[in-house]
Amino acid sequence: VGPVNAGGESLAEALVRLLIPTTGRIRVAGVDLQSAPEALVGRRLAYAGPQPYFANMSIRDCLLYGVRHHPIDPQGGVLAEDDLAEAEASGNTLLDVNANWVDPASIGADSLEVVDRRIFEVLRLVEMASDVYQQGLRGRLDDSAGDDLKARVLDARRELRHRLQTPELGKLVEPFDPARYNPMATVATNVLFGTAIDPGFAPEALPANPRFLKLLAEAGLDGPLTEMGRRIAETVIELFGNLPPNHPFFEQLSFMAAEELPDYRAVAGRVAGQPDKVTAEDRAMLLRLTLNYIEPQHRLGLLDDVLRDRIVAARQVLRSEIKPGAVDFYDPETYNGAASLEENILFGRVAYGIADGPERVRQLIETVLAELGMQDVVFRAGLGFQVGAAGKRLTQVQRQKLAVARALLKRPDLAVFNRSLGSLDQKSQRGILESIVGLARTENMGLFCVLTTPSFAGLFDRVVVFEDGTIVEDGAPAALAAKDNSRYRALAG
Numbered sequence: 001v002g003p004v005n006a007g008g009e010s011l012a013e014a015l016v017r018l019l020i021p022t023t024g025r026i027r028v029a030g031v032d033l034q035s036a037p038e039a040l041v042g043r044r045l046a047y048a049g050p051q052p053y054f055a056n057m058s059i060r061d062c063l064l065y066g067v068r069h070h071p072i073d074p075q076g077g078v079l080a081e082d083d084l085a086e087a088e089a090s091g092n093t094l095l096d097v098n099a100n101w102v103d104p105a106s107i108g109a110d111s112l113e114v115v116d117r118r119i120f121e122v123l124r125l126v127e128m129a130s131d132v133y134q135q136g137l138r139g140r141l142d143d144s145a146g147d148d149l150k151a152r153v154l155d156a157r158r159e160l161r162h163r164l165q166t167p168e169l170g171k172l173v174e175p176f177d178p179a180r181y182n183p184m185a186t187v188a189t190n191v192l193f194g195t196a197i198d199p200g201f202a203p204e205a206l207p208a209n210p211r212f213l214k215l216l217a218e219a220g221l222d223g224p225l226t227e228m229g230r231r232i233a234e235t236v237i238e239l240f241g242n243l244p245p246n247h248p249f250f251e252q253l254s255f256m257a258a259e260e261l262p263d264y265r266a267v268a269g270r271v272a273g274q275p276d277k278v279t280a281e282d283r284a285m286l287l288r289l290t291l292n293y294i295e296p297q298h299r300l301g302l303l304d305d306v307l308r309d310r311i312v313a314a315r316q317v318l319r320s321e322i323k324p325g326a327v328d329f330y331d332p333e334t335y336n337g338a339a340s341l342e343e344n345i346l347f348g349r350v351a352y353g354i355a356d357g358p359e360r361v362r363q364l365i366e367t368v369l370a371e372l373g374m375q376d377v378v379f380r381a382g383l384g385f386q387v388g389a390a391g392k393r394l395t396q397v398q399r400q401k402l403a404v405a406r407a408l409l410k411r412p413d414l415a416v417f418n419r420s421l422g423s424l425d426q427k428s429q430r431g432i433l434e435s436i437v438g439l440a441r442t443e444n445m446g447l448f449c450v451l452t453t454p455s456f457a458g459l460f461d462r463v464v465v466f467e468d469g470t471i472v473e474d475g476a477p478a479a480l481a482a483k484d485n486s487r488y489r490a491l492a493g
Contacts, residue, residue, distance in 0.1 A: 001454040001491050002466035004419075008450040010469075012418035015448060016047040028414055028446075043069060043106075046412035048420040052403030054391035059132060060383035062391075062402060063119055066410045068101035107409050116380055122409045125435045127428060128401040133375070136382030137342040137365070150335035152374060156345045159368050172361050175348035176330045178315075181308040184349035187225070188291035190308075191216075193315045194329035195338035201327050206291055207284040215321055219314035226278060228302050229286025230271055232293060233264040235300050241265065255292035264289075296352040341381055345369075396423045404432070408439065414446035422452040433459055454491035463488055 002008050013019035014026060017033055026033045033041065046066065054062045079087060079096050087094050104111055109118045123129040141149060164173050174184040181190055188203045196202040200209050207213075216222040236256055240249055245258035256264065267282045278286075295303045319329055328338040336344055345365055350358050369375055391399045400423050407415050417436075421429045429452070437459050440447040449460070457463045458477045465473035465480075465488045473480055473488045480488040 001451050001457050001463060001488065007466035007469040007471070008464070009418055011464075011466075012047075012049075012416050012448060012450050015414070015416050016045050017041055018047070039069070042066075043410075044413045046407035046410055046415045048400070048403040048407045048415075048417050050400070050419040050422050052391070052399050052420075054387050054394075054399065054402070056386065056389045058384050058386055059135075059402065060116075060119065062387060063122070063383075063406050063409055064102050064107075064115075066406055067103065067106045069103075069106075071095055071099040071101055072103050073100055106411070108411055116376070116383065119383065119405075119409065120379055122405045123401075125408065125439065126401040126405045126432050128398065128405060129379075131398055131401075132382035132385070133378055134382070135385040136378035136380070138340050139381045139385055140337070140340055141377075141381055142384060143337075149377065152372070152377065153335055153341065153344050154333070156365075156368050156372055156374060157347050159372065160345055160365060161347070163364060163368070169360075169364070171351055172354060172357050172364075173346065173348045174351055176332070178330070178332075179312065181312050182349060183295055183303075184351055185294065186291060187293050187303075187311065189349075190311050191221075191291075191315055192318065192327060194319075194327040195336055195343075196327055197338050198326035201322070203291060204288075207287040211322070213283075215318050216314070218321075219310070219317050221310060221314050222283075224307060224310070225290045226271075226283050226286050228293070228307075229288070229290040230268055231302055232289040232298075232300060233268045233286065234272075237261060237265050237268065254294075254297070255289050294352070341378060400424065401432075404436070408436070411443065412445065414448065415440070417447075417449045419450050419452050426453055429453060430456055454488070455493055457488070457492060465491065 010019055014021055015028070015033075020034065028045075031040070055065075057065075078084075079094060083096075084094060086092075100112075102112070102115065104115055107115065107118050109115045120129060123132055141153070161175065164170055164175075174182050176182055176185075176193070178193065186203065188206055192201065192203075192206070196205075199205060201212065213222065216225065232255070236253065240247070240253070240258075241261060243249060243258075247258070264285065267285055271278050271282055271286070293300075293302070295301075328336050330336065330347070332347065342365065345368070346361065350361050369378060385393075387394050387402075391402070394402065400421055404417060404420055407417070415436075421432060424432070433449070433456055437447065439445065447460070451457060458481075460477065463473065463475065463477050463480055464471055467487065473483075473486060475483075477488070480486050481492070483489070
């Protein structure tokens, strides 16, 4: 414990050879760290700092990165003859990077099938299992998922649909029905009635997609939907045109930003009463408004039953005309490979205007998954989440938790945590530290922590207090707390 950069951080880095001492020696279990092989330090020591770095890979790969030391299968780790010659010529490793490098025994598992279970235990210890689970709901099944797994997801869909048939829950979700317009979904979703695989059929790309526009024209919808966009623009301009750009009312407009108002005012003026004068650019702008429109959310009263029926009829034409592989269409009896797990189970849209509606639906989905024993399916999907360059798709709190989990997963002889939980609130820090200390005692793991909150030092066997690069107190927490004029007692409050 001690102020920032008082010396504890440097000691933590020296313990794992990130900082090489200019004098003296550091021994761990009798081993001189400076002369120890790199492989020994890498395998038996673990470290997590305040600003962890992750390559752009999945959560699972981030966690297992520290236990990939050598191919486990000797045959699978040998490069083919041509690749071997190229690797030798370029100076790269002669080992196959695509082989299995994860030894289950190194993380306390007896088989590869148990690895995910061990990962879940560590993520739960650092209070990140829920985050990964939620990412799994928002993620998709792996491309290698078999028909049996997809059938289980469909079972969950049917069970959820059964539970939503009660008077109390029936209004929470508007299910997808191929023969009906879904009022809680956008016009684009109702026309396409599927999840885009080809980027050209993504909702934001539809207004400029020549194939889609041709299909709209063949279905006789290009004119009505363009006119609807013009009416949306005129209504928005009338209601919000004189408000300042930072007015909170603009937050209700999911289809138009405040800075776009002048452009739409010009378009609306050009096409008013002259539908034959609409340019391709004007049509694309107006269609964007229409395709993002949801009647219960925007409440402009622009969708009547006649237009809804025409959209439903057009969806059948689109399905027959769009080439296979461009869109994964919605089918009540089929798993949608382009949609997330949650979307597949829900197979509809949550209704607008119901208090706590999304949260109640989410809890209901989690209950169904728990009763069907499918949490492992969701969790594995979450482990496949790509963290982004340097882990930027994770929050700072999540990155710190993941770094601590990665260190613990390798079951080191000594784990060093250097202000590694500083972004968390004190309650979360204490809960995780208590779990880590308990694990260290159970597994006989050495533990060295530089704390952001000195009062947590009472969880440990020994406290070292730093000031200005110097050790000023050293001893058991109780002894230091009882000592007169103890600097530890002042820090710990």
